[in-house]
Amino acid sequence: xxxxxxxxxxxxxxxxxxxxxxxxxxxxxxxxxxxDVNRLENQATxxxxxxxxxxxxxxxxxxxxxxxxLTSLTNLNNRVQNDSKLTSSEKSSLSAEIxxxxxxxxxxxxxxxxxxxxxxxxxxxxxxxxxxYIYAVFEPKIRLLIVINNLQTVTANIQVLVPQIQNxxxxxxxxxxxxxxxxxxxxxASSQLQTINTTLTNDxxxxxxxxxxxxxxxxxxxxxxxxxxxxxxxxAGFAKIRSDFSQMRTLxxxxxxxxxxxxxxxxxxxxxxxxITKTPTSTATGSPATITx
Amino acid sequence: METQSANPSxxxxxxxxxxxNPPQETPVATAQNPAKPRNQKHIYIxxxxxxxxxxxxxxxxxxMSGKKTQTTVNPQPTSLPVAVYPTAITTPAVTPIxxxxxxxxxxxxxxxxxxxxxxxxxxxxxxxxxxxSQDSTNGL
Numbered sequence: 001x002x003x004x005x006x007x008x009x010x011x012x013x014x015x016x017x018x019x020x021x022x023x024x025x026x027x028x029x030x031x032x033x034x035x036d037v038n039r040l041e042n043q044a045t046x047x048x049x050x051x052x053x054x055x056x057x058x059x060x061x062x063x064x065x066x067x068x069x070l071t072s073l074t075n076l077n078n079r080v081q082n083d084s085k086l087t088s089s090e091k092s093s094l095s096a097e098i099x100x101x102x103x104x105x106x107x108x109x110x111x112x113x114x115x116x117x118x119x120x121x122x123x124x125x126x127x128x129x130x131x132x133y134i135y136a137v138f139e140p141k142i143r144l145l146i147v148i149n150n151l152q153t154v155t156a157n158i159q160v161l162v163p164q165i166q167n168x169x170x171x172x173x174x175x176x177x178x179x180x181x182x183x184x185x186x187x188x189a190s191s192q193l194q195t196i197n198t199t200l201t202n203d204x205x206x207x208x209x210x211x212x213x214x215x216x217x218x219x220x221x222x223x224x225x226x227x228x229x230x231x232x233x234x235x236a237g238f239a240k241i242r243s244d245f246s247q248m249r250t251l252x253x254x255x256x257x258x259x260x261x262x263x264x265x266x267x268x269x270x271x272x273x274x275x276i277t278k279t280p281t282s283t284a285t286g287s288p289a290t291i292t293x
Numbered sequence: 294m295e296t297q298s299a300n301p302s303x304x305x306x307x308x309x310x311x312x313x314n315p316p317q318e319t320p321v322a323t324a325q326n327p328a329k330p331r332n333q334k335h336i337y338i339x340x341x342x343x344x345x346x347x348x349x350x351x352x353x354x355x356x357m358s359g360k361k362t363q364t365t366v367n368p369q370p371t372s373l374p375v376a377v378y379p380t381a382i383t384t385p386a387v388t389p390i391x392x393x394x395x396x397x398x399x400x401x402x403x404x405x406x407x408x409x410x411x412x413x414x415x416x417x418x419x420x421x422x423x424x425x426s427q428d429s430t431n432g433l
Contacts, residue, residue, distance in 0.1 A: 144420065150416075171392075
């Protein structure tokens with residue numbers, strides 16, 4: 001009986017104690033939970049804000065990168081269009097390449113501006129560099145093509161003169177003049193022109209084959225080789241041709257000033273005066289020594 | 294008689310009225326002066342015609358010049374702003390080289406080659422000046 005009473009009393013006391021302590025515990029537990037939830041919410045908000053900031057930063061940076069490239073491409077296109085030696089087809093071809101990149105970058109800019117995810121925007125931003133390599137590959141390529149095309153045009157224009165000069169030499173020869181030196185110089189000039197032209201033709205093909213897929217190192221290797229060709233073949237060849245022409249002018253001068261007309265009648269009458277008056281300027285301007293290959 | 298005197302014929306009345314009216318000379322004046330107004334009228338008509346002709350000619354000229362300006366101005370907004378550049382000459386028009394122009398030709402060729410070399414130097418320098426580090430993906 002006493003045991004029953006003791007158990008009942010203990011149970012009552014335990015229930016009383018538990019009922020009085022439980023609300024406090026529950027309150028403490030609830031507060032902790034709310035704190036944790038709030039903390040997690042704050043962390044999530046901060047993370048979202050940070051990602052949003054990162055997204056805006058990458059978009060802003062990408063816009064700057066694209067704007068700079070579009071400016072460079074526009075300047076490059078103006079350079080092409082204002083060139084006086086490029087043919088219409090060369091201008092069209094080069095401008096079309098430039099315009100393709102302008103269109104691609106403009107489309108990419110619109111995509112990046114509309115990106116809502118940082119990772120996607122970052123990948124797209126990298127595409128501005130790796131998809132175009134405007135400064136490492138594209139612009140050097142176009143400018144080299146301008147250089148080579150111009151040199152080829154000049155070479156072709158000089159090559160047109162060769163048969164004309166040959167005719168004049170033949171005329172002197174038919175009059176019994178010694179033209180061996182003249183012929184030798186013309187042959188050398190013609191050979192130089194042929195070598196230059198072949199080199200430039202090959203270089204044009206090589207440079208045109210350079211693309212973004214070539215990578216920056218591959219493109220640099222090609223460009224270096226072409227520049228070496230320009231220095232060692234073209235410049236040196238031009239220097240040699242100028243030297244040949246300078247000597248030919250002297251020889252022609254001597255033949256003409258000898259007073260023996262090359263062609264009939266009126267043309268020969270004018271010959272001495274023209275040559276004599278041109279002699280001082282010719283020595284001044286015809287100075288191949290200024291070329292430094 | 295009285296009736297005759299009372300009713301004089303109209304013809305005799307005129308001389309009677311004439312002395313009484315001093316402006317009898319006015320008819321004479323109007324008879325002598327009509328040449329002046331007529332001449333003046335002719336002059337006015339001629340002047341008016343000249344003014345009219347000048348006006349018509351002026352307006353016609355203005356119309357024509359207006360049309361001309363329209364034809365030159367209108368195409369601009371409709372056409373795209375395509376810049377017209379001088380087309381490059383691939384092969385020069387070479388006149389036959391003779392003893393009279395060989396020196397000049399070789400001299401010009403020498404100048405052309407020098408200019409080509411100079412332009413090449415400029416272009417190669419511009420390639421050197423390209424900042425290739427801008428194509429680095431570092432930081433992206």
